[in-house]
Amino acid sequence: AQSVTQPDIHITVSEGASLELRCNYSYGATPYLFWYVQSPGQGLQLLLKYFSGDTLVQGIKGFEAEFKRSQSSFNLRKPSVHWSDAAEYFCAVGPSGYSTLTFGKGTMLLVSP
Amino acid sequence: DVKVTQSSRYLVKRTGEKVFLECVQDMDHENMFWYRQDPGLGLRLIYFSYDVKMKEKGDIPEGYSVSREKKERFSLILESASTNQTSMYLCASSSTGIVTNEKLFFGSGTQLSVL
Secondary structure, three states: OOEEEOOOOEEEEEOOOOEEEOOEEEOOOOOEEEEEEEOOOOOEEEEEEEOOOOOEEEOHHHOEEEEEHHHOEEEEEEOOOOHHHOEEEEEEEEOOOOOOOEEOOOEEEEEEO | OOOEEEOOOEEEEOOOOOEEEEEEEOOOOOEEEEEEEEOOOEEEEEEEEOOOOOOEEOOOOOOEEEEEEEOOEEEEEEOOOOHHHOEEEEEEEEOOOOOOOOOOEEOOOEEEEEO
């Protein structure tokens, strides 16, 4: 069965500092990987996705993620965090075809002045 | 702009009541989903539907049912609400493309409190 682990429940980063959110997955074949963001009082919004090809993917709002098969990881990064990035971030994994995504438990990002 | 609309932002119900949560999407998407979100547990899939009148159980279907009579509308039903169903409920939709569920579009959620 597929699963996703986000080891950090909360992370606090100073505004302007770099960010890395960790995501590890378990899946038997090549997975399809996603990062979603949930701002307070909102639904989830897709940041970026990886299906195949270049293992470094670019997303919206200046985010990027790198797929590392050897480490079963898909970490999310941003070089300089803005206060508006404070939100909860979810990593998700899914196989291709008619199936559903499995979400991690989320990482809450707090941005300090 | 594309939209998934959930009928209520906040809902308070009593134990034993029958509760309907409504979700409408305007993107002509084939696939619709109901998740519940609880602190520390992330999102858990309750039910999903790939077509009108079609439904599939997700990971936690117990105590819930769904209805999809029209393509744009997907209803979640709590037959007899219980306090452990107090949660945030999120509806989502997606199109059947090259990779199904390539991008999920989410509603803003319904915070349900069962007293």
